[in-house]
Amino acid sequence: MNQQPLPDAIPALFPNPSDRARIGSWLSLQLEEALQRIQAGPVAPSGDVQKFRIELERFDFNTPQPLQDALRWTIERMEHGIVQMANPRYFGLFNPGANFPAQCADRIAAVFNPQLASSASSPLPVALESHVIRAVARRAGMDDTATGHFATGGSEANFTALLCALTGACANFSTAGARAFAGPVKFYTSRDCHIAWLKIAHQAGVGRAALHLVGTDGAGRMDPQALLRAMAEDRAAGAVPVMVVATAGTTGGGMIDPLHACADAARQHGLWFHVDAAWGGAALASNRLRGLLDGIERADSITIDAHKWLATTMGCALFLTTHGPLLSEAFHASTSFMPSSLSGVDPYLNTVQWSRRFLGLRLFLALAAAGWEGLGAHVERGVAVIERIRQSLLDHGWSIANDSPLAVLAAVPPAELGDVRALVRRVVASGRAWVAPTTFEGRDVVRICATNGETTMADVSALIAALTERP
Numbered sequence: 001m002n003q004q005p006l007p008d009a010i011p012a013l014f015p016n017p018s019d020r021a022r023i024g025s026w027l028s029l030q031l032e033e034a035l036q037r038i039q040a041g042p043v044a045p046s047g048d049v050q051k052f053r054i055e056l057e058r059f060d061f062n063t064p065q066p067l068q069d070a071l072r073w074t075i076e077r078m079e080h081g082i083v084q085m086a087n088p089r090y091f092g093l094f095n096p097g098a099n100f101p102a103q104c105a106d107r108i109a110a111v112f113n114p115q116l117a118s119s120a121s122s123p124l125p126v127a128l129e130s131h132v133i134r135a136v137a138r139r140a141g142m143d144d145t146a147t148g149h150f151a152t153g154g155s156e157a158n159f160t161a162l163l164c165a166l167t168g169a170c171a172n173f174s175t176a177g178a179r180a181f182a183g184p185v186k187f188y189t190s191r192d193c194h195i196a197w198l199k200i201a202h203q204a205g206v207g208r209a210a211l212h213l214v215g216t217d218g219a220g221r222m223d224p225q226a227l228l229r230a231m232a233e234d235r236a237a238g239a240v241p242v243m244v245v246a247t248a249g250t251t252g253g254g255m256i257d258p259l260h261a262c263a264d265a266a267r268q269h270g271l272w273f274h275v276d277a278a279w280g281g282a283a284l285a286s287n288r289l290r291g292l293l294d295g296i297e298r299a300d301s302i303t304i305d306a307h308k309w310l311a312t313t314m315g316c317a318l319f320l321t322t323h324g325p326l327l328s329e330a331f332h333a334s335t336s337f338m339p340s341s342l343s344g345v346d347p348y349l350n351t352v353q354w355s356r357r358f359l360g361l362r363l364f365l366a367l368a369a370a371g372w373e374g375l376g377a378h379v380e381r382g383v384a385v386i387e388r389i390r391q392s393l394l395d396h397g398w399s400i401a402n403d404s405p406l407a408v409l410a411a412v413p414p415a416e417l418g419d420v421r422a423l424v425r426r427v428v429a430s431g432r433a434w435v436a437p438t439t440f441e442g443r444d445v446v447r448i449c450a451t452n453g454e455t456t457m458a459d460v461s462a463l464i465a466a467l468t469e470r471p
């Protein structure tokens with residue numbers, strides 16, 4: 001064998017230990033300082049994308065530059081190039097300022113870079129993730145058979161639910177796909193659902209027409225009578241209903257569909273019952289609020305996004321189900337190159353993904369550091385923030401269109417403040433706060449959501465000032 005030494009490892013990619021430690025400490029400091037500036041600065045991006053594209057041309061990747069220069073440049077551009085979720089005046093979509101334990105989890109995962117496809121590659125992380133899954137399932141009131149996994153987001157978890165429902169509804173689905181069914185497949189959720197369900201129907205191969213959007217009750221909740229009618233009509237027309245999806249915390253208005261009535265309707269027709277609690281599922285953490293989700297325990301499967309109200313870093317959802325064997329059937333595979341092949345244990349045999357990042361560590365460390373009590377207090381704090389905003393807006397002549405017990409308002413400005421979309425554009429452009437326009441039960445509303453865990457009364461006042469300023 002040739003005993004000549006191999007070329008050195010590439011130092012720009014694999015610096016020596018002392019450089020690594022030095023740059024790592026420097027980076028931590030830079031990030032902390034940037035975070036403090038972000039929290040005090042404008043919420044909306046101020047960077048010019050055209051200029052940025054020109055600047056990017058400098059990176060032709062022929063002339064390497066020192067890593068620290070590239071890091072400094074990246075942090076600066078991040079400070080001006082995104083809507084700042086870490087800013088406590090971000091009252092926007094369900095994107096959190098990430099909690100610190102979850103940030104630590106990402107650092108740990110980045111260094112060890114464990115492969116969570118297989119229990120042989122990562123025996124302890126796989127056990128840790130299923131411990132967290134069981135703890136959350138218990139909290140939701142599911143029985144001891146409950147299992148599941150971490151997914152990249154609510155959309156993946158919801159996709160998993162549809163695949164389980166299809167697999168359970170027809171023995172031949174896994175082989176023949178949608179044509180195994182005697183007629184066109186249908187599944188049901190309210191017209192206020194998260195509209196990724198359309199993409200999910202497309203991905204699953206049953207077609208977007210499989211999604212039957214059921215009417216609401218005038219207050220943003222699925223109408224159970226309309227649901228029953230829809231199922232009966234579809235069956236009479238030769239379609240094959242497979243799943244009812246109740247949303248626990250709608251995206252626009254934070255409304256909770258009537259979970260028991262939806263579960264009854266699903267049972268009556270022998271269908272899979274899924275609860276999409278992507279955002280609202282966080283209420284399970286609070287002893288005071290968890291009763292709002294009464295009926296969730298009857299679900300065949302549940303989606304909860306830890307990266308929404310539980311404030312982990314992005315890409316951390318939970319899929320929970322009481323049908324472990326069906327989950328394994330939906331994702332079974334067989335190959336000789338994987339180091340283990342344990343159905344019901346190995347994540348690659350139970351999930352959409354194959355190679356998997358250590359997602360569950362984010363929620364594990366948040367729970368380990370704060371406990372249910374701490375996470376529950378974080379969720380209750382969001383509700384308290386929204387309560388203050390509600391009161392203040394009512395005092396300023398606004399009305400509130402949604403009657404959600406969760407931390408989101410669908411707020412209607414008085415006529416003198418003008419059109420909702422123009423008002424939201426003004427507020428966002430001012431950089432003082434960030435809110436979104438949406439429609440709720442057919443009306444244009446300003447959607448205001450408490451999603452940052454560090455919002456103070458001063459931030460609430462800044463939001464109210466920005467919202468109530470006349471054009």
Ligand SMILES: Cc1ncc(COP(=O)(O)O)c(C=O)c1O
Nearest residue numbers: 153154155194251276278279305
């Ligand atoms: C109710 C609901 N379901 C699903 C999703 C999709 O989740 P994700 O963005 O994590 O894929 C969202 C996102 O806001 C949601 O509000």
